[in-house]
Amino acid sequence: MELFNLKDPSEVVTFSQAVQQGLGRQQGLFFPKNIPTIDDIDSLLAKPFNERSAEILGQFIGDEVDAETLQTMVNNAFQFPAPVAHIADNVYSLELFHGPTLAFKDFGARFMAQCLAQFSKKEKITILTATSGDTGAAVAHAFYGISNIDVVILYPKGMISSLQEKLFCTLGGNIHTVEIDDDFDSCQQLVKDAFDAPEIRDGLHLNSANSINISRLLAQVCYYFEAIAQLPAEKRADAVISVPSGNFGNLTAAMIAKAMGLPIKRFIAATNANDTVPRYLKTGEWQPNKTVATMSNAMDVSAPNNWPRIEALIEFGYIDKASLTGDTVDEDYTQMAVKHLNDLGYLSEPHAGVAYKALKRSIEDDEVGLFLGTAHPAKFKETVENILGTPVALPKELAECANKALLSSQLDSQFESLKAYMLKTLG
Template sequence: MKYISTNDKTPPVSFSEAALQGLAPDGGLYLPQSWPQLPNSFWDQLGQKSLQDIGFEVSRLFVDSLEDELLEENISEALNFDAPLVSLGNHVYVLELFHGPTLAFKDFGARFMSRIFSAMRGGSDQDLVILAATSGDTGSAVAQGFLGVEGIQVCLLYPKGKVSYIQEQQLTTAGQNVTALEVEGTFDDCQRMVKAAFSDRSLNEKLQLSSANSINIARLIPQMFYYYYAIGQLREGNPPIFCVPSGNFGNLTAGLMAQKTGMPAAGFIAATNANDVVPEFLEHGEFHPRSSKRTISNAMDVGNPSNFARIVHLFDGDYQKIKQKIWGASFSDSQTRQAIKEVYREHDYLMDPHTAVGYRAVQQYTASEQGYFSESESTPKIILSTAHPAKFGDVIEPVISAKIDIPARLKTCLNKEKQSVEMSDDYDDLKKWLMDSYR
């Protein structure tokens, strides 16, 4: 399997090269050059397969750098938690992706990457420096996923004052080989600085850099696994519509990648908050990135989503083809709060703000666009639930007028002392800090 850049100006590379580089030399994002088709036997037996089984069978098609035995061992260790499908009735389901160590779907990618990177690097005598921009959950997942991994240093950039208290505690209290940089700016500024670092030849001559953001193809491959797993748990025969709360659009891109391997899906709903550049594109055909707006679903506060380039490339730049597979909608904070309250009251089910955006999108789609994907009324709609509601108690508790129980593994970080390095949003400051810290 070879990987090509979305900018098409870089020769194809192996998985290990694509993963360890993060960003292609031409500034593009890597995608598989071809799309292997999973055999009929895989689909016939999908309902009997564990998440780990699926992970191994799929990843061996894309990860050519490790022997099967080592790959299987690493996946079993990384994905040692479940992703249950919960029914809300009327053919609407929630896929709970928050049962990992940091209670967010980012655990899938971070834990997979930490083990694969460690195995691929072998006995290298130079530390690998993982750079990651985070609007919330990526940072904590990467911090825990790579914590204590020998030969790897982790540097997390997050926007000051724009993540929840619990998220900040998770990503700033890890210690050991993990450093959090508190940036005076937005997530888009953090992402811009990370991309600039990868494109800086003089920096890359001194340091071995890689990324744990969804710009890295190694983040997206394990996110494909739970799409298959969701279908395996369905007891309805029709191909589902997947509703994906979206910020940087890596999660939705992983679903499109899974479909490329033969996964049945009627279509995808891109659910966003006020940062609506992609729903706007789907409606008008023009992409206008802009500064992000702060919302209560902060992990989706992205004004210039990186993975848009991958989405365009997957559809050969054809706007009409994109529209046939993706429907988009955006929602305000007040609509998000109302969705949390409604689901809690009517279904006795608690959603975090990101999942609530997805729920509201399914409601709007069903009311106004039923049949957009040529589906039937009984077509299942699966909302990807990206984080545990306890991570957003400050938002949710006033809405439901009740306290949320905090899981024990989340409580542990609340009593630790925050450790961060304050930084401006000037790339030169980041470069100097990296050179001083890791050279």
Template sequence: MKLYSTNNKNLRVSFKEAVFNSMPLDKGLYMPVEIPELDADFIQNIEQYALPEIAYKVASTLLKDEIPAADLKALIDDAINFDAPAVKLDDKTFVLELFHGPSLAFKDFGARFMSRVMAYFLKDGEQLLDVLVATSGDTGGAVALGFLGVPNTRVTILYPEGKVSPIQELQLTTNGCNIRAIEVKGTFDDCQALVKQAFADEELNAKFRLTSANSINISRLIPQTFYYFNTYAQLKKQGLNEVIFSVPSGNFGNIGAGLLAYKLGLPVKQFIAATNINDTVPRFLESGIYQTRPSSQTYSNAMDVGAPSNWIRIMDLFDQDVEKLKEVVTSYRFNDEETLEGIKDLDEKLNYVACPHTAIAYLAVEKYREENPTDESTAVFLSTAHACKFPDIFPADIAAKIDIPAQVTALESLPKHADKLEANFDEFKSYLLSKVD
């Protein structure tokens, strides 16, 4: 598998190099030189395969001979060892539950796969791998648990002060071992900017072996394609073939993976990018002008991204052709008041308790159906996190229905530790340099 930079299509690097370097020096993002289509026979009979089998088929098609077959199978079996059920809510509506992994968020797919890929490629005696990650909520917890105890790695998680939920913060700050957390006085965009500046800094790169665990890393994107194929397999078992995916979107890695699956041959009629008021992409699709803004805090905090990194990958998938993109992607935005109404509607009409991100994806399905009343496709909206992560969002009667997983209860007894920094690169750089081992 060869990859290029979105800023330089003549560049060629291996998958291993892209995984460890994370982002090219030209500040583009890595993309596959070739996106091969999965064979038609596999797609036509996909309902016969289980999730690990589907994951192996997709990964081996993309990666080719980067990892030997037996090793890749073992890696996938270890990383993707939990379910992603498509739960039927009515005859034409399903919710894809992606919160059954250890951190109770969809990002377990990417983080666990990536950590195991990195551990596979790391050799004894090599320089310590420093993983830098910015999080708006769920990425940090998934990465922390994915890398916890992985030899020869150290993870530094930056999160915005006061802008993650209490449970998310516990998942970031109670691990110890090779995981450290930094509470940044700023927004997620500030955290992400600090990480990107670190990757571009010559002195830091000379002293550390830096890589990212954000969705800018291609090894985060690849495993997220698995659950799109697996969902289609689950629907096909029930005789359903036309599907629309509604995806809660912040940094646009999740829907980017869905669109990569589409390019690999997954039959999808439409993708809906559902955002909160951080609406850079909906505004772009409406106006044709791409203009980022500082992020605003909302109930759906994991989507509070004003400058979504993965949008450049999505545009690259469609050769910068906005009209071609708009044939496949629709986008809607919703504010906090609408989000709460979505949570209540799901509870009252479909007897389902959903986190605020999931509620936004549901609202986008309803909006799409209003605008396309003759479309009889099956709609699947993605549930990206367990509702227990957002206890302060729900009305009391709905909150009472939320089951609290045992791992969440256990977190509350653990000591919390986080360093505090301003959103200032010089301060962050000094922090990193003070930690040279």
């Protein structure tokens, strides 16, 4: 597969090059020259998750990886399910929190680790990524202990939950975590700045594991096929998907799935108070505000990195812009949504609450709604307990790290500080 740089279309790379490079020139995102379409969707949906996923990914990767090797990579990455839960009437939840770090990021991070192991030829690599909550743990656990790969994870001080922090800041070894005294957008900008600094980019063989990396993004496409496969066949064409959105990789993946032929009627970009995209869809003006902290902290992003890919999907005619709406859900309605789901017998958390509320505001009687459960409720134990007034048990993945000491370094948001840290620690 060939991909091109959205900021510099003259830069064209293969899938393996895009995976290893992460970002293109001018901090541009890589985008497929052509999105393949699948004719017999029903036959594909009838296949098991991993077999189907290897076939989907093979449509993009082509002969860069042989079919048997790709199937092994998928089997190694996707060792957990993505079940759909029936909530009530015509509303369902896609549960993406059954992986080792209890969040949807496990799918993409683990597949990226498989790709780098396949493509890097044992050369030393430094992964630099920013997290607003769940990416950090997924990336840390996916790459923990892999020889010749160091991982540096930046996260905003005081803006992720304590259990999220414990999941990835207690590992040590080849995992280096850095608490930045600023918001997530500043962390994300530091990652971009590092790719523009040759002594970091080239000297440390830099790569990024954010959803800007094409391998992570394409892995996420697979669970939308799995979701639709679990809906009643007669309802699939009327599917409305509500995606809790921060950096917009998840929504991008959903749109790629539709572009490939998956029957999705329309999309809802559900955000918290960091509502750049819903405002843009209403007014046509792109005006990011200062990021504000919310209880759905993984979505506390005002300048989403993946938005140019969504613009490209629309501009190149893969997606009808009319099929995308945006909605902003405030803190009060988020809490009400979590309570309502609990009343229906479904324990959830704020990010899914945002998506559920946006879906309920929009869904029509003849549609079937699917909202994404992107993280296990226990990752937001204190918040959920405060909302519901009842205790939330910790699964073993969180219980095992809850009392471990944090191993993070602390830095300000100046690039020179990060540069000095990385050269000293990894140089």
